Amino acid sequence: MFLAFDPTTNPINNTEWGFPLLEIIHITGFTLSVGTIAIVDMGLLGWGKRGTAAQLLKETSTWTLVGLIIMLISGPLIFSSDPNMYLGNGSFRFKMGALLLAIIYNYTIHRKVAKSGAPPGGLSKIVGIVSLVLWVSVVFGGLFIAFV
Amino acid sequence: MSIAESIQSIGFLADIRESALVYPVIMATHLACIAIFGGMILMTDLRLLALAMTDRTVTDVVNQFRNWKRVGFCIMVTMGILLGASEAAKYTPNPFFWGKMASLILVAAHAVIFRPMVYNNTAAIDAAPSLPGRAKLAGALSLLIWFSILSNGRLIGYWEGPGSPGKPIASSVRSAPQVAATHAQSR
Numbered sequence: 408m409f410l411a412f413d414p415t416t417n418p419i420n421n422t423e424w425g426f427p428l429l430e431i432i433h434i435t436g437f438t439l440s441v442g443t444i445a446i447v448d449m450g451l452l453g454w455g456k457r458g459t460a461a462q463l464l465k466e467t468s469t470w471t472l473v474g475l476i477i478m479l480i481s482g483p484l485i486f487s488s489d490p491n492m493y494l495g496n497g498s499f500r501f502k503m504g505a506l507l508l509a510i511i512y513n514y515t516i517h518r519k520v521a522k523s524g525a526p527p528g529g530l531s532k533i534v535g536i537v538s539l540v541l542w543v544s545v546v547f548g549g550l551f552i553a554f555v
Numbered sequence: 556m557s558i559a560e561s562i563q564s565i566g567f568l569a570d571i572r573e574s575a576l577v578y579p580v581i582m583a584t585h586l587a588c589i590a591i592f593g594g595m596i597l598m599t600d601l602r603l604l605a606l607a608m609t610d611r612t613v614t615d616v617v618n619q620f621r622n623w624k625r626v627g628f629c630i631m632v633t634m635g636i637l638l639g640a641s642e643a644a645k646y647t648p649n650p651f652f653w654g655k656m657a658s659l660i661l662v663a664a665h666a667v668i669f670r671p672m673v674y675n676n677t678a679a680i681d682a683a684p685s686l687p688g689r690a691k692l693a694g695a696l697s698l699l700i701w702f703s704i705l706s707n708g709r710l711i712g713y714w715e716g717p718g719s720p721g722k723p724i725a726s727s728v729r730s731a732p733q734v735a736a737t738h739a740q741s742r
Contacts, residue, residue, distance in 0.1 A: 427713050431706050434589065438705075442594010449623065457619050458611070466608045467598065543587045550583040554575070 419488045426488060433481040440474025441542045443467035444513060447521050451535030460521040460531065475510070498555045502548030509541040559643035572641040585634035589705070592627025595620035596701055603673070603694030605686050613690065614677035621674075649714045655707035661700045669693040 419425040446467050450460030458466075486493050493499045520534045563572065571577050601607035602616040639646050646652045666674075673680065673693040680690050 427710055431709050434586075434705055434709060435702070437590050438593035439597060441590035442592070442597060445591040445594055446598065446620075454623070457615050466610060467594075470598070470601070470607055539591070542590065546587040546590050547583045550586050551579055554579040 414487070414489050417487055419484060426485070429481050429485050433478060433485060436474050436477030436479075436481055437546070438474070440471050440478055441546070443471040443474065444517075444538060444542060447517070448535040448538045451521060451531040451538070453526075453532070459524060459526075460535075461524045464518065464521040471513075493552070496552050496555060498548050498551035502545055502552065505541060505544040505548055509538075509545055512538065512541055557644065557647075559647045562640050563643040565640075568637070568641040568643075571637060578638075578641070581634050581637050585631060585638065588627050588631045588634065592624060592631070593701070593705075595624050595627070596697065599624070600694040600697045600701075603686075603690045603697075605691075612677070612681045614681055617674055617677050645716070646711070648716060649711055651707045651710040651714055655704055655711065658700055658703040658707060662704070665693070665696055665700060669696075 414420055419429065444467075447460055447464045450458060450463040517534055517538050520531050523531075525531055563569065571581065598607055599616055599620050602609070602611070602613060608616050639652070669689070669692075672689050680687055
């Protein structure tokens, strides 16, 4: 499907500002989503001074979703600038795998444990650390697309 | 040899620049810190604008994130200095680099102005019958300044430099150029 797509006619490749602007929007989007998830992680780890993970989740989940939507619109548009390069890029494929895992994890295990209201203990700490590791992997995978 | 060249010729900075792994790892760490700690800046600012976490007092939100924002800022700045210093000769003529530095000075100015009025005075803000204008102004300006830092930071990699058309500073811009001849010139 992507093979039939001609990137040279893509507006993103034919304006000077299109691509960098999309990247800036993408970074803003993931700062909002990953950043708010990290706030919940701090609660899970018991590092936040006030507020349980459940409270923090309730207060930030809308913004997490807003960030995810921004990120999931800008990301595919960036991808459309050169689909074949991305598909053949090992770091991109790693990123997509990590992203899929991170999103599923966020809306299943992470959410459930954060909502459970249990005091920060062994389980919630592991859940918080796994969340941070997953999202940092996504960011690393994204950056390394340009270096592999 | 210029000052920039002298800086980047320092042993470990040259090592960073020439390493195929260390340079991107530092850059990725810089970016990961933006993702993790940037959210705290955003939430604090949005609370000051009464757009997020409104169930909580401003005092609560400011205190919740303050120390972590500081930790994040220190890591980000350390990584940024390593990146900038190892490529000093490429960065010093880059207008976006200076745009970013100027914006960082604005962050300091913002802190000097609003810390006594807002961040260290949250009890008065919470006690006010409606959210004071100075809190909203602090939040809005902070959002603006940080967005400027982020944008300038990303655009550093797109500046071609005088007399070096089509030569990107960072290799982090390899996507579109191969496919669009017009674009290849601008990366």
